[in-house]
Amino acid sequence: MAARGIGRMRTLTRKGVTLKDVAAAANVSRATAARALxxxxxxxxxxxxxxxxxxDALxxxxxxxxxxxxxxxxxxxGYLPGDIQNPFFARIAHDLEVELxxxxxxxxxxxxxxxxxxERELLESLRSLxxxxxILAPTSATDNQHILQLAREGAPIVLIDRVAENARCDSVLVDNEGGAREVVDYLVTNGHRRIALLRDDSRIFTAQERLAGYQHSLQAHGIELDESLIGVSRSTVEQAIEATIRLFTRRNRPTALxxxxxxxxxxxxxxxxxMGLSIPQDVSLVGFDDFDLATFTDPQITVMAQPIAEIGPLAAQMLLERLAGKKAAPRLKRFPTRLIVRGSVSHPKKR
Amino acid sequence: MAARGIGRMRTLTRKGVTLKDVAAAANVSRATAARALxxxxxxxxxxxxxxxxxxDALxxxxxxxxxxxxxxxxxxxGYLPGDIQNPFFARIAHDLEVELxxxxxxxxxxxxxxxxxxERELLESLRSLxxxxxILAPTSATDNQHILQLAREGAPIVLIDRVAENARCDSVLVDNEGGAREVVDYLVTNGHRRIALLRDDSRIFTAQERLAGYQHSLQAHGIELDESLIGVSRSTVEQAIEATIRLFTRRNRPTALxxxxxxxxxxxxxxxxxMGLSIPQDVSLVGFDDFDLATFTDPQITVMAQPIAEIGPLAAQMLLERLAGKKAAPRLKRFPTRLIVRGSVSHPKKR
DNA sequence: TAGCCATGTGAGATCGATCTCATATCGGCC
DNA sequence: GGCCGATATGAGATCGATCTCACATGGCTA
Structure with missing residues (x-):
C-alpha cells in the first residue's frame, strides 16, 4: 500500500527532481548542493x-x-542546410552531430x-532559443543582412558549402569555380562544344561559382557562351527532369550536359x-558531387567529387574553437575537388 | 561621435533586448508590457x-x-531516427520539420x-532540455525500459517505423510482415525456392517483422527454412556489399535475394x-523500401514500396494532438505496402 | 590571548517572462 | 453621495541553477 502510494505520487508530481529536492534530502542548502555537484x-x-x-538516489x-x-x-x-533531403547535407548533418x-x-x-x-525566420527563431x-549554408550569396547582423553581434557562425558576401565568418567550401572549369575543360578536350549547364537558383553561391567556372572554361577555349544552353532548376530530381527535357527538346541540341x-x-x-537519348552515345554527362549510385548506372557516371567527409568535421571543429573563445580572424578553408572519370563521357557523334 | 558611441554600446551589450527594456521605453511595468505583447x-x-x-523600435x-x-x-x-543518412529517415525528417x-x-x-x-543517452539529454x-524509431524492440519510463512520466512520444514492446505510445508503422510475405510469395510464384534474405540487426523491430514474413511465406509454400540463406548486415551500402558476397560465394547459391x-x-x-552475377538472369532481386534510383539501374529494381510521404505528416499530427492535451488511448497506424514490379525478377535458370 | 587565514555553509540575488494579487481610478446606479 | 463593478496598472513571486557575499567555525601564529 505504501509503495503504491509513493508510486502514485511520483506519477502525479510528473517530472523534475530539482536541486532543491536534493539539497533537502542531503540536509544542506541549495548553494552547497550546487557546489558539491x-x-x-x-x-x-x-x-x-x-x-x-x-x-543519485533521487x-x-x-x-x-x-x-x-x-x-x-x-x-x-543550429544547423541550417539548404535541404536536409539532399544527401550532401544529410551526410554533413551526420558528421556534425557526431562531432558536436x-x-x-x-x-x-x-x-x-x-x-x-x-532562413531569416529560422535564424531568428534559433536566436531566441x-x-x-x-552552422549554415546561406541560401543567398548577397541577400544576407540577417547573417551579417548575427555575426556582428558576435554569434559564432560557420558557413559551409557557400559564403555570404562580406560576412566575417569562418567558412568551409570547395573549389566550385575550379571544379566546374575542370569539368568543362574535360568535356571540351573530348570534343564537345555545345555543352549545356543545368544549375540551381542563381541566388545560390555555389551556382554562381560553378557558372563562373563553366563560363571561364568556355572562354578559355574560345567558345562563345550560348545562354540558351543554360538551364535553371531547383535542386530536386523532379524539377531537374523537366529542366533537362527543356534543354534537350530543340534543334541542334547540346552534345554534353x-x-x-x-x-x-x-x-x-x-x-x-x-527522351530516348543514350549516354554517352547521344549525350555526355558529368555531374558535380558524387553519389552512391553513380557506379550502379549503365554507364557509370563521371563526376566531380567533393571531399564530403572532411567538410562536416572541420566545420564542427571551427565552431567549437569559436565557442571556446578563439578570437582569430575568420578562416576560410577551400577544399579542392577531384574528377572521377567513369563512363558517361565520349566524343560527340558527327552529324 | 555620438552615433559611434551608441554603435559601440550595442556591440558591447551584445544581445538581448528584454521585456524590461521594452517596459522602460514604454514607461510601464513589465507586467503591463507582457499583457500588451x-x-x-x-x-x-x-x-x-x-x-x-x-x-518594434527596440x-x-x-x-x-x-x-x-x-x-x-x-x-x-526531438526526432531520433535510426540514421539520418538513410533516405527513409531523411525524408521523414523533412516532413516532420515542415509540419512542426x-x-x-x-x-x-x-x-x-x-x-x-x-539512444538512451540522447533521450536523457533531450529530456533535460x-x-x-x-518522435522516435526505437533501436531495439525489447530493450527499451528508457522509453517505457519516459512514456510513463507522461512525455508525448510517437514511435515511427518500429514499435517498442509494451510501450503505450502512438505508433506509425508499415505492414512489414505482410510486405515481406508478399515479396517472398512473389519470388516463389516466379519459381524460386532458394531465396536469400539480407536483413539488419535482429534487435530492430522491422528486421524481426520482415524476417517473420519471410519465414511465414516459405512455410506456407512448404519450403524448409535454411538459416544459411539469411545474411545479417548493418544498414549501410558498404556492409551490405560484404554480406551479399558472403551469401553468394558458396556452392548451390541462392537464385533470389x-x-x-x-x-x-x-x-x-x-x-x-x-561478382559478375547479372540481374535477373543469375539472381533475382527484390528490395524493401523504394529509392529514387531504382528506376535508373539496368534492370530496374522491383521493390516493396512504403508510403513514406504519409508517415512523417501523420506522426507529426499525432504528436501535436498529444501536445494539445489529447488523452485518448494510444493509436497504432499500420500502413499497407505496395509491390512495384519492375525488371529485377525472372524465373531461375535450370542448372 | 588577540588576530588572522583557511575552510565551510547559507541567505539571497540573478537570469527573463509570466502570473497572481493588491491597488487605483472611473463611471454608473440606488 | 456613497458604493459596486469594470477597467487598468504595478509590485512581487515563480520557474531552477548558480553565484556573490556574509557569516561562521577552527586552527594557527605573534
Whole structure:
C-alpha cells in the first residue's frame, strides 16, 4: 500500500527532481548542493558525499533550461542546410552531430529549403532559443543582412558549402569555380562544344561559382557562351527532369550536359532516358558531387567529387574553437575537388 | 561621435533586448508590457500601442529559454531516427520539420545510429532540455525500459517505423510482415525456392517483422527454412556489399535475394555486379523500401514500396494532438505496402 | 590571548517572462 | 453621495541553477 502510494505520487508530481529536492534530502542548502555537484568552491568531504548520494538516489538531473537562462546559452548548435533531403547535407548533418555530441552539444537541424525568408525566420527563431552557435549554408550569396547582423553581434557562425558576401565568418567550401572549369575543360578536350549547364537558383553561391567556372572554361577555349544552353532548376530530381527535357527538346541540341549537384544529375539521367537519348552515345554527362549510385548506372557516371567527409568535421571543429573563445580572424578553408572519370563521357557523334 | 558611441554600446551589450527594456521605453511595468505583447488581461488601448511600438523600435524578441523555464517546456520536438543518412529517415525528417514549424515548433534531430546505449543517452539529454515531445524509431524492440519510463512520466512520444514492446505510445508503422510475405510469395510464384534474405540487426523491430514474413511465406509454400540463406548486415551500402558476397560465394547459391532496406538493396546491387552475377538472369532481386534510383539501374529494381510521404505528416499530427492535451488511448497506424514490379525478377535458370 | 587565514555553509540575488494579487481610478446606479 | 463593478496598472513571486557575499567555525601564529 505504501509503495503504491509513493508510486502514485511520483506519477502525479510528473517530472523534475530539482536541486532543491536534493539539497533537502542531503540536509544542506541549495548553494552547497550546487557546489558539491559541480565541484567548485569549498565543500566538506562528508557533505559532498551526502549530496551526491542524495542526487543519485533521487535520480537528479540538472535542468538545462534553467542553466541556459542563467548562462545565456543552450548547449545546442543550429544547423541550417539548404535541404536536409539532399544527401550532401544529410551526410554533413551526420558528421556534425557526431562531432558536436562529443563535446556535449546537441544539433538542431532546420532546413531553409533554399528560401531566404525562411532562413531569416529560422535564424531568428534559433536566436531566441539562445543556441550557442550556427552552422549554415546561406541560401543567398548577397541577400544576407540577417547573417551579417548575427555575426556582428558576435554569434559564432560557420558557413559551409557557400559564403555570404562580406560576412566575417569562418567558412568551409570547395573549389566550385575550379571544379566546374575542370569539368568543362574535360568535356571540351573530348570534343564537345555545345555543352549545356543545368544549375540551381542563381541566388545560390555555389551556382554562381560553378557558372563562373563553366563560363571561364568556355572562354578559355574560345567558345562563345550560348545562354540558351543554360538551364535553371531547383535542386530536386523532379524539377531537374523537366529542366533537362527543356534543354534537350530543340534543334541542334547540346552534345554534353554538366549538372551542378547530385539530385540534378539523377534527374538528368532519368530525363535523358525518357527522351530516348543514350549516354554517352547521344549525350555526355558529368555531374558535380558524387553519389552512391553513380557506379550502379549503365554507364557509370563521371563526376566531380567533393571531399564530403572532411567538410562536416572541420566545420564542427571551427565552431567549437569559436565557442571556446578563439578570437582569430575568420578562416576560410577551400577544399579542392577531384574528377572521377567513369563512363558517361565520349566524343560527340558527327552529324 | 555620438552615433559611434551608441554603435559601440550595442556591440558591447551584445544581445538581448528584454521585456524590461521594452517596459522602460514604454514607461510601464513589465507586467503591463507582457499583457500588451501577449494580449491578455486588461490593457489600455493607448498603452498597448505604446508598448508594441517600443517593442518594434527596440527589436524585442521574447527569450524562449526564459519562457521555457516558466512553462517547463521548450518549443522543440526531438526526432531520433535510426540514421539520418538513410533516405527513409531523411525524408521523414523533412516532413516532420515542415509540419512542426507550422505549429511553432523546432525539430531537434539526434541520430541513435542503431545503438541502444546512444539512444538512451540522447533521450536523457533531450529530456533535460525539456523538449516538448519525441518522435522516435526505437533501436531495439525489447530493450527499451528508457522509453517505457519516459512514456510513463507522461512525455508525448510517437514511435515511427518500429514499435517498442509494451510501450503505450502512438505508433506509425508499415505492414512489414505482410510486405515481406508478399515479396517472398512473389519470388516463389516466379519459381524460386532458394531465396536469400539480407536483413539488419535482429534487435530492430522491422528486421524481426520482415524476417517473420519471410519465414511465414516459405512455410506456407512448404519450403524448409535454411538459416544459411539469411545474411545479417548493418544498414549501410558498404556492409551490405560484404554480406551479399558472403551469401553468394558458396556452392548451390541462392537464385533470389530479398533485401530489407534501400541501402542494403544498393549494396547488394554493387556486390552482385562485382561478382559478375547479372540481374535477373543469375539472381533475382527484390528490395524493401523504394529509392529514387531504382528506376535508373539496368534492370530496374522491383521493390516493396512504403508510403513514406504519409508517415512523417501523420506522426507529426499525432504528436501535436498529444501536445494539445489529447488523452485518448494510444493509436497504432499500420500502413499497407505496395509491390512495384519492375525488371529485377525472372524465373531461375535450370542448372 | 588577540588576530588572522583557511575552510565551510547559507541567505539571497540573478537570469527573463509570466502570473497572481493588491491597488487605483472611473463611471454608473440606488 | 456613497458604493459596486469594470477597467487598468504595478509590485512581487515563480520557474531552477548558480553565484556573490556574509557569516561562521577552527586552527594557527605573534
Amino acid at each position: 559541480n565541484s567548485y568552491g569549498y565543500v566538506g568531504d562528508e557533505t559532498a558525499l551526502r549530496v551526491i548520494e542524495a542526487a 535520480g537528479y538531473r540538472a535542468n538545462r533550461v534553467a542553466q541556459a537562462l542563467r548562462s545565456g546559452q543552450l548547449p545546442i548548435v 555530441r562529443k563535446h556535449g552539444h546537441n544539433l538542431l537541424i532546420a532546413s531553409s529549403e533554399e528560401d531566404v525568408e525562411q 539562445s543556441v550557442r552557435g550556427f 554538366f549538372t551542378v549537384d547530385s539530385l540534378m544529375t539523377q534527374g538528368a539521367l532519368l530525363a535523358l532516358r525518357s | 501577449n494580449s491578455y488581461g486588461y490593457v489600455g488601448d493607448e498603452t498597448a500601442l505604446r508598448v508594441i511600438e517600443a517593442a 527589436g524585442y524578441r521574447a527569450n524562449r529559454v526564459a519562457q521555457a523555464l516558466r512553462s517547463g517546456q521548450l518549443p522543440i520536438v 514549424r507550422k505549429h511553432g515548433h523546432n525539430l531537434l534531430i539526434a541520430s541513435s545510429e542503431e545503438d541502444v546505449e546512444q 525539456s523538449v516538448r515531445g519525441f 530479398f533485401t530489407v532496406d534501400s541501402l542494403m538493396t544498393q549494396g547488394a546491387l554493387l556486390a552482385l555486379r562485382s
